[in-house]
Amino acid sequence: MKMSTRLILVACLSLPFLAACQKEDTTAVVEEAPVAKPATNDENDWAAYLTDVVRRNVGDASSIYLYTLPAADSTDYEGEYERQLDKARTDVMRGGVQGTLLAYGSPDSAKSADLAVSSFEEAQPGSMNGVRVLFIGDAADSERVKEAVEPSGAAYQFVEAK
Template sequence: MTRALIPVAMLLSALFLSGCKKEEPVEAAPAPLTAPASTDDNEWKAYLGQVIGRNQEGVTDRVFSYYLPIDSDVPAEGDQDGKTMFDRQLENVTVVVQRTVLPGNMLAFGSPDSSKMADLIVMSFTDADPSALAGSQVLYIGNAADSERVKAAVEAAGAKYVFVEAK
């Protein structure tokens, strides 16, 4: 009878030991993103959306995205007032910054024309109250050459600065 229990005991031990080894699932790192080589608005907007999605750590409320097309300094056809997309975005962002941004929100900026977007950010934040963006974040997706001047303007308004190089 004892010999008959040996295989049963071995089977139970194997089952017991297999339950002790619990493998944790390994999450694959997200594939690196590559900025579009073209200036196609749809490609850039899709790319920027993915970058924004991956950089929302600490955001507890809303994300406000701002985009400038490559020809943002040319008035749109049919516009009676002659304002460019750059002018309109500059007005929008300046008003948002002047009214302050609530903690937990993020302002995200990106464009195929990194320098032009950096100009817009710096101009919009120039006269901002030092606590206008306290507790909020600003994400700038652009060229490393433009990052430091954007960082200085953003941090002067009290926001956390997040930079992602578009490459």
């Protein structure tokens, strides 16, 4: 009798748990539409676009560095390019930390590719293992960035700006 009572008690206590396990999740996750590539060189629009692309491709990265350039016709463009290049080179020369994402993008894909390629010129082979490099730009610029990045050991990812 005690055994039957215990089995019935266990069965009664287990039913709510089993019912909860079998319940379907009816909440739908609504994903926001991607931000479209800006048709102008407006810095705010480009910042929103690049941030959205990085957010969608962040994966398991624990730290993110985004290297961007303004439009080529902006005030102090060359100065901004040099500052970003100096920062990117310093970050790359330091070596990579597992889970880091380095992202490059701007209204001028070729110049952004130049920035990425130049920042990896002095990288030591294998010094960026565990790091991922995301290049956001034109397909025509992707291969040269990939060739510059791969000797460092970083994983390369390309997202076409569109």
